[in-house]
Amino acid sequence: MKKIILTLAMALLPALVFGSGGAHLDKINVDLNNQSSLQRGMTTYVNNCLGCHSLQYQRYLRTAEDIGVPTELLKGNLIFSEQKVGDKITNAMPAADAANWFGTAPPDLTLVTKLRGSDWVYTYLRSFYQDDSRPWGVNNSVFKDVGMPNVLGYLQGVQLNHCSEAELADNITEIDPLTGIEIGGCYSLVEGTGEQSAKQFDRTIYDLVNFMSYIGAPHTLQSQSMGVNVLIFLFLFFFFTYALKKEYWKDIH
Ligand code: HEC
Structure with a gap:
């Protein structure tokens, strides 16, 4: 018995360690069944x-089929280039030029929520702040000296990150165990500089990261419905096997 408990405890250990990993990032409760959220995100x-x-x-x-977008709407509203509905979701940006413009070529994001975690992406997109020493005028608290401009700044507005001495003494920042850099800060928004309120902006990013989480694991929706079907099958199958067992044993008892 002791051995079993020990083995179970060992098996759970990695879960505990990983669980504490993203603790200081803002949490997002991904909901892949919320189709309107996924559509807004796309x-x-x-x-x-x-x-x-x-x-x-x-x-x-x-993608459109999974998140409930009719093909006509897909063609008219979500594909801007010459691409066909059956094509992969790509763009025409030449990687070499992009590397010149931004210092690094913007990476493909299909698997970014798998690699970094949805919480990280959710926090990253809301953590750009004004920093005039950077080429694009912004920095990011979870991605120091980031090469990406704050493309959603027009929605969020200008965000400042100034901690007072007292706040700094309170040790407001923590270390991200994945990247080893400090996360967190003392944010404030400059009023009237963004199209959305802070709450609306959080919602926009929620939908966006929800969509990106679906993109990173498109089979999740199918596995969920498949899981239910398998359980129903096993449930029905149980009755047949039970009836069969009764039949076999009826003359023996
Ligand atoms: C003008 C080009 C540009 C646009 C538009 C843009 N990005 Fe980026 N993005 C970049 C570049 C360049 C990097 C790489 C930054 C670096 O390595 O310093 C990056 C990095 C990222 C990363 C980190 C990837 C990683 O794991 O290193 C994420 C996540 C991301 N972008 C999400 C987004 C999202 C979501 C949008 C749309 C709201 C967006 N980006 C729009 C240029 C762009």
């Missing part, structure tokens, strides 16, 4: 991100 993505970041391991049509 709209934000193709309008603001696709120009630089492809999603080259996913196709338009598959």
Whole structure:
């Protein structure tokens, strides 16, 4: 018995360690069944991100089917280039030029929520702040000296990150165990500089990261419905096997 408990405890250990990993990042409760959220997220993505970041391991049509967008709407509203509905979600940005413009070529983002975690992406997109020493005038608290401009700044507005001495003494920042850099800060928004309120902006980013989480694991929706079907099958199968067992044993008892 002791051995079993020990083995179980060892098996759970990695979960505990990983669990504490992203603790200081803002949490996002991904909901892949919320189709309208996924659709709004896709709209934000193709309008603001696709120009630089492809999603080259996913196709338009598959995505649209999974998140409930009719093909006509997909063609008219979500594909701006000459691409066909069956194509992969790519862009025309030449990687070499992009590397010159931004210092690094914008990476493909199909798997970024798998690699970094949805919490990280959710926190990253809300953590750009004004920093005049940087080429684009912004820095990011979870991605120091980032090469990406604050493309959603027009929605969020100008965000400042100034901690008072007292706040700094309170040790407001913590270390991200994945990247080893400090996370967190004392944010304030400059009033009237963004199109959305802080709450609306959080919602926009929620939908966007929800969509990106679907893109990173498109089979999750299918596995969920498949899981239910398998359980129903096992449940029904149980009755048949039970009836069969009764039949076999009826003359023996
Ligand atoms: C003008 C081009 C451009 C646009 C538009 C853009 N990005 Fe970026 N993005 C970049 C560049 C360049 C980097 C790489 C930054 C670096 O390595 O310093 C980056 C990095 C990232 C990363 C970090 C990737 C990693 O793991 O290193 C994420 C996540 C990201 N972008 C998300 C987005 C999202 C979501 C949007 C749309 C709201 C967006 N980006 C729009 C240029 C862009």
